[in-house]
Amino acid sequence: MIRTVSVGLGDRAYDVVIGPGLIDRAGERIAPVLGKRKRVAIVTDANVGEHHGERLAASLEKAGVAVDVITIPPGEESKSFDGLSELSDHLLALNLERGDQIVAFGGGVVGDLAGFAAAIYKRGIDFVQVPTTLLAQVDSSVGGKTAIDTPRGKNLIGAFHQPRLVLADLDVLATLPARELACGYAEIIKYGLLGDFAFFEWLEANVAKVLERDVDALVRAVGRSVEMKAEIVAEDEKEAGRRALLNLGHTFGHAIEAEMGFGDALKHGEAVGVGMAQAFRFSAAQGLCPSQDAVRAEAAIKAAGLPTTLADVRPEPFDADALVAHCGQDKKAEGGKLTFVLARGIGDAFVAKDVDRAALKAFLIEEGAR
Numbered sequence: 001m002i003r004t005v006s007v008g009l010g011d012r013a014y015d016v017v018i019g020p021g022l023i024d025r026a027g028e029r030i031a032p033v034l035g036k037r038k039r040v041a042i043v044t045d046a047n048v049g050e051h052h053g054e055r056l057a058a059s060l061e062k063a064g065v066a067v068d069v070i071t072i073p074p075g076e077e078s079k080s081f082d083g084l085s086e087l088s089d090h091l092l093a094l095n096l097e098r099g100d101q102i103v104a105f106g107g108g109v110v111g112d113l114a115g116f117a118a119a120i121y122k123r124g125i126d127f128v129q130v131p132t133t134l135l136a137q138v139d140s141s142v143g144g145k146t147a148i149d150t151p152r153g154k155n156l157i158g159a160f161h162q163p164r165l166v167l168a169d170l171d172v173l174a175t176l177p178a179r180e181l182a183c184g185y186a187e188i189i190k191y192g193l194l195g196d197f198a199f200f201e202w203l204e205a206n207v208a209k210v211l212e213r214d215v216d217a218l219v220r221a222v223g224r225s226v227e228m229k230a231e232i233v234a235e236d237e238k239e240a241g242r243r244a245l246l247n248l249g250h251t252f253g254h255a256i257e258a259e260m261g262f263g264d265a266l267k268h269g270e271a272v273g274v275g276m277a278q279a280f281r282f283s284a285a286q287g288l289c290p291s292q293d294a295v296r297a298e299a300a301i302k303a304a305g306l307p308t309t310l311a312d313v314r315p316e317p318f319d320a321d322a323l324v325a326h327c328g329q330d331k332k333a334e335g336g337k338l339t340f341v342l343a344r345g346i347g348d349a350f351v352a353k354d355v356d357r358a359a360l361k362a363f364l365i366e367e368g369a370r
């Protein structure tokens with residue numbers, strides 16, 4: 001039942017271990033990647049800490065690891081300059097040394113924030129990811145993108161910093177709220193939409209099983225997602241080319257998130273649901289993709305209870321110019337020109353450079369922005 005996927009990055013290669021029962025034996029797997037002093041700071045949020053914190057700390061201590069725990073407030077708001085400042089101060093107060101490590105124990109918010117803190121603390125220390133949301137298990141814990149948000153946009157301040165090990169314990173998903181499970185599903189179906197039609201068809205048939213947390217379905221869904229991400233990251237770690245495909249739905253999605261102010265009203269996975277449906281509709285409107293593929297992609301995203309339109313996010317229309325301006329802040333933009341991930345069909349995404357701003361604005365107005 002345990003599946004291990006390796007991220008092939010030479011002397012920085014690491015394993016992503018997926019399966020049930022990993023938290024209780026995490027110490028045995030984490031201790032060997034630690035320095036001489038075997039000391040870690042677990043960074044977690046209040047929800048994860050309450051449900052699973054003691055078990056992780058006990059498992060590490062049993063393996064001879066000295067543990068301190070730092071608990072941050074749950075929610076995207078923690079992925080901010082203020083959140084980073086508080087966390088860095090806490091790490092300094094513990095006097096964590098360069099040979100010590102951070103264990104990021106939580107969803108993508110904890111992973112992105114703690115990973116970024118690890119990248120810059122005393123000019124960089126190692127860290128381990130123990131992802132506890134479906135989204136973090138299939139996506140954010142793998143690949144080394146770490147960041148915080150600013151009011152100007154999503155993940156705009158950050159670093160590439162790869163973890164030493166990822167432990168994705170499927171048992172912890174038992175306590176995850178259904179809304180968060182759907183957010184993870186958005187990033188899972190992204191892999192099918194961007195490059196694996198057979199996986200997409202399997203997801204169409206098995207969406208209920210994944211959302212019911214059927215273990216076999218989770219092993220397959222998480223395993224295939226991580227396998228695809230690991231392969232892409234190993235080929236293009238710093239997003240010079242193909243890695244941008246993992247951004248399908250994110251240029252639209254991040255723009256909507258920024259307009260919504262990074263709160264609880266719209267979660268990242270939900271924004272990606274809308275963004276991917278928009279990427280397919282925009283591709284169809286540009287004559288790049290059959291319109292029946294856009295309809296099918298949207299139906300598959302909706303089947304998980306995810307939003308797919310701007311009106312699903314809020315009744316008040318979005319400002320088209322503001323959305324276009326956010327797209328211009330996107331990290332894929334080049335020479336002031338917009339880059340999007342578009343599709344020729346389901347399972348066949350590509351990177352489109354120099355997307356026309358007027359066409360984008362007209363499309364967003366079609367979509368209900370004003």
Ligand SMILES: NC(=O)c1ccc[n+]([C@@H]2O[C@H](COP(=O)([O-])OP(=O)(O)OC[C@H]3O[C@@H](n4cnc5c(N)ncnc54)[C@H](O)[C@@H]3O)[C@@H](O)[C@H]2O)c1
Nearest residue numbers: 047074107108109132133135136139140145172175176268
């Ligand atoms: N670095 C990357 O490659 C990458 C990829 C995708 C997303 N992200 C980022 O990840 C973030 C979203 O992550 P997320 O969706 O995991 O959200 P999250 O970290 O906010 O977690 C969602 C909620 O679930 C709770 N939670 C987590 N695990 C739980 C568990 N096992 N049981 C009960 N409650 C639990 C958390 O406390 C939180 O309230 C966004 O900031 C996004 O930008 C980064």
Ligand SMILES: O=C(O)C(=O)C[C@@H](O)[C@H](O)[C@H](O)COP(=O)(O)O
Nearest residue numbers: 139143145154155243246247250331
């Ligand atoms: O790992 C990647 O590469 C991704 O694009 C994965 C995305 O799901 C993730 O949300 C990522 O943080 C977005 O990256 P960004 O560079 O657009 O901030």
Ligand SMILES: [Zn+2]
Nearest residue numbers: 187250268272
């Ligand atoms: Zn994402």
